[in-house]
Amino acid sequence: xxxxxxxxxxxxxxxxxxxxxxxxxxxxxxxxxxxxxxxxxxxxxxxxxxxxxxxxxxxxxxxxxxxxxxxxxxxxxxxxxxxxxxxxxxxxxxxxxxxxxxxxxxxxxxxxxxxxxxxxxxxxxxxxxxxxxxxxxxxxxxxxxxxxxxxxxxxxxxxxxxxxxxxxxxxxxxxxxxxxxxxxxxxxxxxxxxxxxxxxxxxxxxxxxxxxxxxxxxxxxxxxxxxxxxxxxxxxxxxxxxxxxxxxxxxxxxxxxxxxxxxxxxxxxxxxxxxxxxxxxxxxxxxxxxxxxxxxxxxxxxxxxxxxxxxxxxxxxxxxxxxxxxxxxxxxxxxxxxxxxxxxxxxxxxxxxxxxxxxxxxxxxxxxxxxxxxxxxxxxxxxxxxxxxxxxxxxxxxxxxxxxxxxxxxxxxxxxx
Numbered sequence: 014x015x016x017x018x019x020x021x022x023x024x025x026x027x028x029x030x031x032x033x034x035x036x037x038x039x040x041x042x043x044x045x046x047x048x049x050x051x052x053x054x055x056x057x058x059x060x061x062x063x064x065x066x067x068x069x070x071x072x073x074x075x076x077x078x079x080x081x082x083x084x085x086x087x088x089x090x091x092x093x094x095x096x097x098x099x100x101x102x103x104x105x106x107x108x109x110x111x112x113x114x115x116x117x118x119x120x121x122x123x124x125x126x127x128x129x130x131x132x133x134x135x136x137x138x139x140x141x142x143x144x145x146x147x148x149x150x151x152x153x154x155x156x157x158x159x160x161x162x163x164x165x166x167x168x169x170x171x172x173x174x175x176x177x178x179x180x181x182x183x184x185x186x187x188x189x190x191x192x193x194x195x196x197x198x199x200x201x202x203x204x205x206x207x208x209x210x211x212x213x214x215x216x217x218x219x220x221x222x223x224x225x226x227x228x229x230x231x232x233x234x235x236x237x238x239x240x241x242x243x244x245x246x247x248x249x250x251x252x253x254x255x256x257x258x259x260x261x262x263x264x265x266x267x268x269x270x271x272x273x274x275x276x277x278x279x280x281x282x283x284x285x286x287x288x289x290x291x292x293x294x295x296x297x298x299x300x301x302x303x304x305x306x307x308x309x310x311x312x313x314x315x316x317x318x319x320x321x322x323x324x325x326x327x328x329x330x331x332x333x334x335x336x337x338x339x340x341x342x343x344x345x346x347x348x349x350x351x352x353x354x355x356x357x358x359x360x361x362x363x364x365x366x367x368x369x370x371x372x373x374x375x376x377x378x379x380x381x382x383x384x385x386x387x388x389x390x391x392x393x394x395x396x397x398x399x400x401x402x403x404x405x406x407x408x409x410x411x412x413x414x415x416x417x418x419x420x421x422x423x424x425x426x427x428x429x430x
Contacts, residue, residue, distance in 0.1 A: 020145050020149055020152065020153060021144075021145070022203075023144055023202050023203070023204065024141075024144055024145055024153065026198055026199070026201050026202045027137070027140070027141070027144065027198075027199070027202065028156060028157070028160070029198045030091070030095075030195040030196075030198035030199045031137070031157055031160060031195070032160045032164070033191050033194045033195045033198060034095070034191050034192060034194075034195040035160050035161050035164040036164040036167065036168060036191065037168075037187055037188045037189075037190065037191020037192065037194075037195075038164065038168070038188055038191065039164035039165045039166075039167060039168025039169065039172075040167075040168040040169075040171055040172045040175070040184050040187045040188065040191075041168070041172060041184040041185055041187060041188030042165060042168055042169045042172060042184075042272070042275065043169075043253065043257060043271075043275075044172070044184045044185050044188060045063055045067075045119050045122070045123055045185075046060050046063055046064060046253070046254055046257050047176065047181060047184075047257070047261075047268065048105070048109075048114075048119065048181045048182060048185070049063050049116065049119060050257060050258070050261055050262070051176075051181045051268075052109065052114065052181045052182075053114070053115075053116055053119075055116065056258075056387075057254070057255070057258045057383055057386045057387050057391060058383050058384065058386075058387045059116060060254040060257060060258060060383070061254045061255070061379050061380060061382060061383020061384070061386070062120070062380065062383060063116070063119055063120060063123060063254070064123075064250075064253060064254045064375075064376075064379045064383075065375070065376040065377070065379035065380035065383065066120055066123075066124075066376065066380070067119075067120050067121075067122070067123020067124040067126075067127060068123060068124070068127040068372045068375060068376045069124075069372070069373060069376030069377070069380075070120075070124035070127070070128075071123070071124040071125065071126065071127025071128035071129075071130075071131065071372065072127065072128070072131065072368075072369045072372040072373050072376065074124065074125075074127075074128035075127075075128045075131040075132060075365060075368070075369055075372075076222055076365075076369060077222060078128065078131070078132050078365070079135065079222060079225060079361060079362045079365035079366065079369075080222060080224075080362060082132050082135050082136050082139075082361045082362075082365065083135075083139075083209065083358070083359075083360075083361040083362050084209050085136075085209070086206045086209075087136040087137070087139050087140035087143075087206065087361070088136075088140060088199055088202060088206055089206075090132060090133070090136040091133050091136050091137055091140070091196075091199050092196045092199050092200065094129040094130070094132050094133040094136070095129075095133065095192045095193070095195045095196035095199070096192070096193070096196050097125065097129045098125075098126050098129045098130075098189070098192040099189050099190070099192040099193045099196070101121075101122050101125045101126060102122065102126065102185055102188055102189035102192065103186075103189045104118070104122065105118075105119075105122065105182055105185045105186075105189075106182045106185060106186050109180075109181075109182045127372060130368075131365055131368040131369060131372065132365070134364060134368055135360075135361040135362075135364040135365040135368065136361060138348075138352060138360060138361070138364045139357075139360040139361045139364070140206075141153060141154075141352070142352050142357065142360055143357075147353065150349045150352055150353065151289065151290050151293065151345060151346065151349040152290060154289075154344075154345035154348040154349050155286045155287065155289045155290060155345040156286075157345070158282065158285075158286040158289070158341050158344050158345045158348075159282065159283055159286040159287060159341075161282065162279045162280075162281070162282020162283055162285075162286065162337065162341055163279065163282065163283055165275065165276060165279040165282070166276050166277070166279035166280055166282070166283075167276070168276070169271075169272030169273070169275050169276040170269060170272045170273050170276045171272075172184040172187075172272055173267075173268040173269035173270075173271060173272030173273070174269055174272075175187075176268050177267075177268060177269060209358070223366075224359060224362045224363075225359065225362035225363040225364070225365055225366030225367070226366045226370075228355060228356075228359050228362075228363050228366075229363060229366060229367065232354060233410065233414040234350070234354065234410050234414045234415040235350075235351065235354060235355075237408060237409060237410035237411075237414055238302065238347060238350070238351075238409075238410060238415075239367060239370065240408050241306065241405055241406075241408040241409050241410075242347070242367075242371060243370050243371050243373075243374040244374065244401075244402070244405045244408065245306075245309060245310060245402060245405050246371050246374065246375060247371070247374035247375045247377065247378035247379070248313065248378055248398045248401055248402040248405075249313060249336065249402070250375045250378075250379060251375065251378040251379040251381070251382040251398055252313065252316055252382070252395055252398055253379075254379060254382070254383060255382055255383075255386055255391040255394050255395055255398075256316060256319075256329070256391075256395070257271070258386065258391050259319065259391040259392060259395070260274065260319070260325075260329070263391065264319070264320075264321045264325060265321065266325075266326070270326055273326070273330075274326055274329040274330055274333070275329075275333060277330050277334075278330050278331075278333035278334035278336075278337050279337060280334075281334045281335075281337040281338035281341065282337050282338070282340070282341040283341075284338055284341070285337070285338045285339065285340065285341030285342035285343075286341045286342065286344075286345060288342055289301075289341075289342050289345045289346055292305075292342060293346055298346055298350060298415060299410075299412050299415050301342065301343060301346045302343075302346070302347075302409055302410060302415060303406075303409050303410075305339050305342050305343045305346075306343055306406060306409045307406040307409065308335075308339040309336060309339045309340055309343060310402045310403060310405050310406055311403065312332050312335040312336050313332070313336065313398060313399045313402050314395075314396065314399025314400060314402075314403070315328060315331070315332040315399070316328075316329065316332055316395045316399065317392055317393075317395040317396035317399055319392075350415070351363070351364075351367070378398075382394045382397075382398060385397060
């Protein structure tokens, strides 16, 4: 029987908090765009704006938060951001019940949730690095990745069914409660966390806002991976609102099929994340970055050929499965490399800078995709995104950029994440 690598009770509570939140978000996958389409009758430009403007504003809000997160107790930051997301998401069902729900409210909620997510991820990454041994970082990140994809596999079909039975805001209610439960799990972690002490210059200085980007752009491996990730994530996420409009409005897919089209392929996320440690041990991280990083990018163009009915549903599932298998293998390796190559006193700012850049890229490319779809139609916009992403492997790092000071994995890699 294959054993598990033990990571301790404190990691267990951190993982539980992540899982509760992930499953809530999985159930509410695409909830705000769906509400915009079904309850507010939004068109392609409005749906794309919701997916772009809110996160872009959230990224701007997160910029001054990065130094603040760096020099605060990370567990308290995570609890505060969970409670913030609970509070703002809870306003949706209240406003809907009284007939006051508006597109502007959805934009504000999207911005606040995006900023809180960036702060939470920065704090949790720094907390994880302090919580587990360096040799176990890949195992821990792979477990988070596996949980993420399993939550998306289970959540959207249930969310689509729930929307059909109880109306468009039910998944928002569940998502809001998941943040509250996540905060409760984090309060169960025992042990006092010392407040980080500033090193050198004051963390309040204006230059501290840019320290994360300085570290990324000054490190050849991180710089190449960062630029590649911004474009790949931006182009993939830009297709989400386009597909929502194409599948739900143009091709007449019911909400449960829309959810199924994104949920079924997430089984591939369990496969990729569980293979990550073995693949790295056998082929090395650079092989993962170059080969798997390329394989993430070649499938997206298939979404431009989706047709009505069962054939169209199978096409979406097949394309998403191919993308997700490679993404779920690649992502924990990238997350581990990023933590290992970032000094302790810069982790929160580096992760914030990474998330902000990625969020900004998603926002810009999603907005452009929405504008293009308004002019030419969602199918043409999907084709353009699919063609552009084929150029992204050119940005992947060379071997000499990622092999410097490369930490070695233990030889015994038989225990999968």
